[in-house]
Amino acid sequence: MDYEGLVYIGETGRSLRGRIYALRRGIFNGEMPFSDPHTASPSLWTIVDRNGPGFEVSGATPPIVEDKQQRKAVEDVLIALHRWETKTNLVGNFGRMPPGYSKSKTRSTGIRGGRSDDDTLRSFREGVAPLEWENPEEVTDPNWMGLRWSARRPLEDALGYVPDGGGVYRIWNSGNCPPLEYIGESVSLKDRLVKHRRNRDGSLQFSYVPLPDLEEKFQLKQVESELLGAHWLACGEAPVDQY
Template sequence: MSPDPEQPAVPDLEAIDHFFDNWCNLTWTEWIPFSATKQVFHRIPKEPGLYRIRPVGKEYLVYIGETKRALHQRLHNLRIELSKAEQMPWSDPHTEAPALWALRDAERLAAESEPHPEIVSAIQKESADDQLQVPGGADNLEEEPPVEAFAYECSAAPLDASDSGRRGMESFLLYRYRQEYGESPLCSLGRFHPRYRRSTTKKEGMRGGRLAGGQKDNPAGGPSRLPLCPSGTPGDRDWMGLAWSAPATLDEEQLRNVPHSQGLYLLLDAGSKEVIFIGRADNCASQLSGQAGRAWEGKDPVFSYHATDGPVLLHQLRELEIDLIGNYYEQFRKAPEFQFRGSSHGTRGPATE
């Protein structure tokens, strides 16, 4: 599943920096193949931070993630899980593993009739270069996994921040990528290959896999939503080009006027007017009613909502939500106060763990 052909053409590469080593002012490592030796893979930092994954040698991303664990350990475990999985991995502990597996499996099937020599060549060259840098040459290297027709490589950036700060930066990276490339990474924000179904958690026990010929496409394989145009300030009635309702008290009387439709919503502190939470909803009235019953640490929140025009796929709704969180982070260099406080506030985000 390559990037959506119906999306606008990719801008001039000189204007795109999502694969550079200083993207968004972070210090990114070189691109390291999942097939690299253990010694080469140790170039990935052992601190918490952000990471990005792409097909070897390509200029588009398939995933952007964050981890509170050591980046090296997180990515090493992911590559081991993908390398050993003859079946689609479970959705835990690596939420992105099923989507990465499905995309790679689909590309492998396509490669049976149309090989990708440029990808194979890139991997072989990387392996040869690595051997030259190790004392003793190839004899001191661990056994290499077989060359894949469609392989991944990763790049990581350490970030010394709180969980909220790190997840806020992850949201900002997803937002920036959407602004630069015109769509989301192929395996982020719930996107999935259209001809595969996702594995559940191991406890739930439903293994995913390729859909049979007569089965309908997975809706998560639908097109990416075009990114929102950055404009205005969070809380403005036209922020990000959307039509927001006038702020209203989060009580039963005001909630009667909220539609039972999909949409996005903001919670603002009644005193400071600062946005303290950004959310998405399949049913705005129901979601906001649930938020009204929660404790907000002494704050008196008011709400504003934007109802979407017609049905929106779940991953598209998440994309719109991430555009809002990312733009908020761009303007204030932090996430909204309650954005990543945990399930007690209905918080949902793109976090990996």
């Protein structure tokens, strides 16, 4: 399989040169690199292993990225736009791997990945299709981004009205929205929103989208990231408490 176009989009608050060096470290070696110092390095190694070298890299340092929250939001914007325009998922983001490989763990474990035909591995799991981008600017509407959001309720009611399964959720202050307060994902919506209930003002509003068919954490992360990108495009800023 050839990989044309983008493979990975990332950000850093430190040295751009240093982060790119960490990403390329070991990807041309005979063994798969460990998942540190950069979690995407094993994915790039697999592409070299199958297709040979040929990567190109570019970076940008616009003034907006000096702010951590804005920088991380821009990363989600770029990932969201890539998904929307190409209808594909970046193979190196969200800890993913191309099919046919196991992934190296951190250097401290000493466990390296490599070729594998074990189809139970996460690398064999499909990513999530891009969202429909219906009504992208109305961040509290029941059909925002083409999803079916639950009816809004005060956060103090989270214990009794939230299912146990996985999905995405949003929290906002009715008197100061947009922007939203927070966008999140969880394999257990009830557990996560009950935690928010303990740590936040109970009068905040919330709604959620159950996504029972998404079995992998990285799949929920893909949806969350796209929502965060759409939020920034709609509001010009990230949710208040994000990142």
